[in-house]
Amino acid sequence: RKQMKSGGNRSKKVKVWVRVRPSQNFADDAIKLDPEGRSLQISVPRPGGDQQPQQRGFANNQRSDWSFRTDGIFSNSSQQEVYETVGADLIESGLAGYNGTIMCYGQTGAGKTFTITGATEMFHNRGLVPRALSHLYKEIEAKSDLAITVRITYLEIYNDTMLDLLATMPDSQEAGSPLVITEENGGVYVKGLNVHLAQSEEEALNLLFEGETNRATAAHALNKNSSRSHTIFTVYLETRSRFQSNSKYTTSKINFVDLAGSERLQKTLSTGKTQQEASYINKSLSFLEQTVIALTEKNRDHVPYRQSKLTHYLKDSIGGGCKTILIANIWGDVRQLDETVSTMRFAQRMSCVASEPVENQRTDPSIMVKVLEAEIAALKKELAMHNTLRFELRQQVQRYIDGDLDDIDLTSIRQIQAVFELNCWPPSRPGRVAATPPEGAARSLGPSTSGAQLGGEAVGDLDGRSFGIAARSEVGMDESGVFLQSKRREAAAATAASSKKQRQHPLGAGGGSSSGAAAGADSEGTLDAVGSSDPAAAAAARPGTPPSRTQAFEEFKKELGSEIYRILNENRTTMMDKKKEYSNLASQVNTTKTEIDRSRLRLDALKVEREAQGNLYTDEGELIINEEEFVEIKKLRQLKESYKADFDRLKELKTQIHYCQKMVDLTRQKLIQ
Ligand SMILES: Nc1ncnc2c1ncn2[C@@H]1O[C@H](COP(=O)(O)OP(=O)(O)OP(=O)(O)O)[C@@H](O)[C@H]1O
Numbered sequence: 001r002k003q004m005k006s007g008g009n010r011s012k013k014v015k016v017w018v019r020v021r022p023s024q025n026f027a028d029d030a031i032k033l034d035p036e037g038r039s040l041q042i043s044v045p046r047p048g049g050d051q052q053p054q055q056r057g058f059a060n061n062q063r064s065d066w067s068f069r070t071d072g073i074f075s076n077s078s079q080q081e082v083y084e085t086v087g088a089d090l091i092e093s094g095l096a097g098y099n100g101t102i103m104c105y106g107q108t109g110a111g112k113t114f115t116i117t118g119a120t121e122m123f124h125n126r127g128l129v130p131r132a133l134s135h136l137y138k139e140i141e142a143k144s145d146l147a148i149t150v151r152i153t154y155l156e157i158y159n160d161t162m163l164d165l166l167a168t169m170p171d172s173q174e175a176g177s178p179l180v181i182t183e184e185n186g187g188v189y190v191k192g193l194n195v196h197l198a199q200s201e202e203e204a205l206n207l208l209f210e211g212e213t214n215r216a217t218a219a220h221a222l223n224k225n226s227s228r229s230h231t232i233f234t235v236y237l238e239t240r241s242r243f244q245s246n247s248k249y250t251t252s253k254i255n256f257v258d259l260a261g262s263e264r265l266q267k268t269l270s271t272g273k274t275q276q277e278a279s280y281i282n283k284s285l286s287f288l289e290q291t292v293i294a295l296t297e298k299n300r301d302h303v304p305y306r307q308s309k310l311t312h313y314l315k316d317s318i319g320g321g322c323k324t325i326l327i328a329n330i331w332g333d334v335r336q337l338d339e340t341v342s343t344m345r346f347a348q349r350m351s352c353v354a355s356e357p358v359e360n361q362r363t364d365p366s367i368m369v370k371v372l373e374a375e376i377a378a379l380k381k382e383l384a385m386h387n388t389l390r391f392e393l394r395q396q397v398q399r400y401i402d403g404d405l406d407d408i409d410l411t412s413i414r415q416i417q418a419v420f421e422l423n424c425w426p427p428s429r430p431g432r433v434a435a436t437p438p439e440g441a442a443r444s445l446g447p448s449t450s451g452a453q454l455g456g457e458a459v460g461d462l463d464g465r466s467f468g469i470a471a472r473s474e475v476g477m478d479e480s481g482v483f484l485q486s487k488r489r490e491a492a493a494a495t496a497a498s499s500k501k502q503r504q505h506p507l508g509a510g511g512g513s514s515s516g517a518a519a520g521a522d523s524e525g526t527l528d529a530v531g532s533s534d535p536a537a538a539a540a541a542r543p544g545t546p547p548s549r550t551q552a553f554e555e556f557k558k559e560l561g562s563e564i565y566r567i568l569n570e571n572r573t574t575m576m577d578k579k580k581e582y583s584n585l586a587s588q589v590n591t592t593k594t595e596i597d598r599s600r601l602r603l604d605a606l607k608v609e610r611e612a613q614g615n616l617y618t619d620e621g622e623l624i625i626n627e628e629e630f631v632e633i634k635k636l637r638q639l640k641e642s643y644k645a646d647f648d649r650l651k652e653l654k655t656q657i658h659y660c661q662k663m664v665d666l667t668r669q670k671l672i673q
Pocket residue numbers: 020021022106107108109110111112113114115119223225226227228259260261262329
């Protein structure tokens with residue numbers, strides 16, 4: 001007889017499989033195995049053929065017929081079939097970061113140890129653990145892109161005391177202090193339990209055999225090699241990518257739980273020590289049952305895990321985020337029916353425990369730091385490049401404003417945007433001054449109209465009040481700002497204004513309307529009105545006779561105004577010099593700041609290095625530092641001093657620039673008046 005088909009589609013619950021120990025006295029009449037493996041029926045024969053429920057041994061079982069739902073049944077199944085059906089997946093899931101538990105529960109002699117570790121004397125009867133280890137190392141070899149670490153513990157719980165079955169391994173730490181269950185980050189660990197690194201299947205099997213030799217067994221009437229304890233063989237996996245940049249990794253633990261069998265003293269004929277063991281076993285199995293019952297009860301906020309070492313150790317391994325499989329080992333013998341019913345009742349409860357496995361993905365902070373450091377370095381490089389380009393652009397704009405440059409070399413929209421982000425742009429606004437000044441006037445007066453932002457700090461925007469007679473027409477800009485493609489125009493402003501408007505469209509600035517007023521930098525843009533096709537606007541902008549006014553202005557500058565004009569230029573030169581100094585100093589301050597930051601980092605690194613080597617102190621208790629650290633501290637102090645001095649000078653310069661600005665404004669006013 002053989003039923004191995006998975007029954008039911010019970011996702012999100014603990015899976016329950018039944019394994020029937022072969023028996024010559026199989027209770028064919030009483031136990032019916034669903035061919036699909038979905039259920040197991042037990043019908044207890046009633047004595048004397050009457051219809052009264054049979055009571056022997058069933059304290060709580062008043063029924064004579066039971067039907068138990070199962071996920072699958074193993075009957076006459078080989079060890080290999082059992083492994084392939086329920087064991088292999090745990091290893092594969094474990095490597096993917098899922099915790100797993102496979103637990104054998106059942107009466108004494110029903111085949112729990114046979115299922116978990118197998119019969120040691122026959123290779124083909126190897127149990128789940130040796131098969132799992134073999135499978136695991138094959139997978140590790142196949143997954144060459146992953147670095148997989150295997151660690152193993154083997155715990156025994158005997159008379160509710162925890163023992164390390166691997167304490168006798170040569171690399172184990174001295175056993176002495178009692179083992180203590182601790183909970184950390186939602187996981188359960190045993191403090192003092194030796195964790196062994198197993199780098200090969202051979203090493204791992206050695207650990208299994210060592211544990212097997214150390215576990216407590218005893219002979220009794222039903223099993224000559226009966227486990228007197230619960231044992232849990234745990235495999236801890238850590239799976240990392242071999243790619244240095246991947247900071248994500250997974251961890252998992254897979255428990256193989258071989259429980260001691262429930263037994264009835266009158267059946268096992270246990271006495272003395274074995275009897276006492278049996279009472280511990282039965283007690284702890286009853287605590288396990290209580291825990292499972294609590295886990296299946298809705299709205300139950302307390303689960304009594306701490307009642308026993310077994311349940312406490314299995315706290316994170318029964319359902320929940322763990323893939324859990326229960327194998328209910330039953331002995332189909334007619335004489336064991338009551339025990340079979342008990343086992344199946346437990347299995348039924350277990351099958352109601354929710355189980356929704358979650359991946360244990362973690363992040364390695366040290367790799368994360370390295371990745372982020374590389375990213376920061378790349379971004380800093382990019383920023384430095386950006387700043388350099390910006391600085392060069394700023395200089396070009398300044399030179400353009402100063403009239404030293406005919407064209408600003410722009411090759412991308414981004415650069416155009418960058419120019420607009422400069423506070424010194426636009427260089428001027430048309431004032432309500434006479435239109436179309438001669439080229440010479442434009443060049444000489446243009447620069448004075450610019451405000452400038454130096455060293456990242458605005459030192460006074462002059463634009464609003466500028467004298468910018470020609471700057472605008474020179475640059476050929478409008479409010480929406482597409483101007484940079486234009487060359488300095490040699491032609492008269494009127495012609496230039498109209499041609500400029502035509503050029504503004506293709507760049508999609510939107511502001512370059514065909515109307516002169518709209519194209520103007522301000523609503524009173526008389527400059528544009530000159531070139532406007534709108535005669536009314538033009539008329540409004542030129543109430544007098546512009547050419548003669550311009551001429552008159554030139555005359556005035558040459559004669560009466562020449563002295564004021566000279567002073568204006570002088571003031572402006574002083575101001576520009578100060579601005580240049582400000583700009584240089586600002587970049588110097590920035591450099592010093594960067595150096596300070598670097599020096600601080602260097603000092604931190606030196607400090608870490610020193611502390612790692614162990615701090616040394618003089619007799620007076622003063623910390624001893626090495627030459628390198630001393631020099632770095634001195635350097636940092638000097639840097640801070642020069643930073644402060646330069647910063648103070650910057651503030652001073654800023655005030656002076658403001659002052660110069662006022663002077664320039666005043667002289668300019670005078671010139672206009
Ligand atoms: N499926 C099976 N096929 C062959 N032999 C089996 C099977 N199941 C159990 N046995 C045999 O039955 C005997 C008892 O099995 P085992 O020691 O595994 O029982 P157990 O459930 O661990 O009992 P205990 O609770 O007393 O430790 C062993 O000799 C074992 O080889």
